[in-house]
Amino acid sequence: MEKQLHIGIVGYKFMGRAHSNAWLKAPLFFDVPAQPILKVACGRHEPALKEFAQKWGWQETETDWKKLISRPDVDIVDIALPQHLHYDIAIAGARAGKHIFCEKPLAMTSQQAEEMLRVCEENNVKHYLNHNYRRTPAISLAKQMIQEGRLGRIYHWRCAYQQDWIVDPAFPLTWQLRKETAQAGPHWDLNSHCVDLAHFLVGEIATVTTLTTNFISERPLAEEASTGNLQAQSKGHEKGEVTVEDAALMLVQFKNGAIGSFEATRFATGRKNKLSFEIYGSNGSLSFDLEKMNELQFFSLEDREQEQGFRTILATEPTHPYMKSWWPPGHIIGYEHAFVHAAIDFITAITEDKAIEPNFDDGLRIIKVLEAGLASAETKQQVSISQPELILS
Structure with a gap:
């Protein structure tokens, strides 16, 4: 059976x-x-x-x-x-x-x-x-290329996660905008993805320096039944306080000597779900944009000088991670497919009794970075991830 x-x-x-x-x-x-x-x-x-x-x-x-x-x-x-x-x-x-x-x-x-x-x-x-x-084929390919040394020593990480769904001051006070249910704003929600990718592709983060800000301090209260989606409805004229940040900028130094930047905001007008990163190394560079999730941009100093330039890799060939089970080459996949890949890997981890990543250990390390970021924003100091006494509870 x-x-x-x-x-x-x-x-x-x-x-x-x-x-x-x-x-x-x-x-x-x-x-x-x-x-x-x-x-x-x-x-x-x-x-x-x-x-x-x-x-x-x-x-x-x-x-x-x-x-x-x-x-x-x-x-x-x-x-x-x-x-x-x-x-x-x-x-x-x-x-x-x-x-x-x-x-x-x-x-x-x-x-x-x-x-x-x-x-x-x-x-x-x-x-x-x-x-x-992590289970987007283009990002999985980026990981392979970094492990193979195609970028050489990594110098820079630059990442931004930009959305615009709360730009309207009339958008109601959903759970994402209250500290008791969200802990923080885009720094917690969106930057958790960014920090995970930074750990996955570049390495562990050593120190952070963060700036946060609020653009709208009060919003209409939300209907309880509608607070799980981005088309929430307000329940009247009564307002409540926004108790998380609207945007965050974080500068980091990695343990391997690379430096990086993170931008997380829900006030990037016109951006619906733009997660992008750039990685610059001694031998080459990579660039990714989730809104073009089947593509990876690659620059290599190993190319002949007259042929150098960023080139687009369409990560739909069956040689790319996960792609052999989907469609013929050139037929793109979408947002939902990374969830399918996660389900497959989780089922395999259980049946074969092996570890899967990211797991709760990865989640703990991500949260330590995010907490350090909040501590830095409050104290206006650089915070080391190894100094838990500076981390806010």
Whole structure:
């Protein structure tokens, strides 16, 4: 009989849909070592939850995540929720022996992240943190090229994650704009992706210096049922305080001597979801833009001088990571496919009992950088990642 892995998902909005699609598509395109079974979906609002479950093929529904975790027929707990809800569910799931597939950022503090990692390790469960952009074929190719020495010694990292969905002052005060539910603004949410990619491609960060700012200090209160999406509705004229930053700029020095910059903002008018990075080394350079996610720009000093220049690599050939299971060369893939790649790798990690990255250890190291960034912005000093006494709680 084919091995099966039964999944219980907590959360059914944006990330719930993205994760459901990944579990469904994974065995359709890849040779999976175990069949993912969409067993039970969990959420607070039963009518919307049942509609979600019916549409995406979840066999059952549950409104209490503790009951989901206690079920013996659930092997994987998929946490597709905002970050302030990750800690309790991940801890309980790991103690119940469930493998944990968790959205980013990992937690609200490094203390939470440390405990989440410890409990998962003590209970010998697989833990995965869904920084899905690592599994974009072009970025996976960039990693291979760096490991092969094609860039030589890396000098510079430059990264920006730019969105514009809160430029309108009338946009309501959703959970992303409140410290108690988001911990910070784009520095926490968007920069978590950027720091993960920096760790993945360049190396560990040693020190940070950060500037944050607010452009709009108050917003209309949001309807509770609409706060999980970017088209949220305000519930009247009453306003509340924005308690996180609107934009952040961070300068870093890596342990290997490279230097880098990070920009995270939701006020980049006209930018919908632009994640871009540039890496400059002694032998060459790489450039990537998520809005052109199938392309990687590469410059090499090894080319003949008269032929040097940035060239575009279209990462759709079957020789590129993951691509042989999709379409013929030249047929591009999209945002949702990196989630499918994550699902495949997680299933493989469980069935073959091997580690997967990024995991909760990676998530902890990311949060330590983000916390150091907030401490730097508050103290207006450079902060070392190795100085926890300077990190804000």
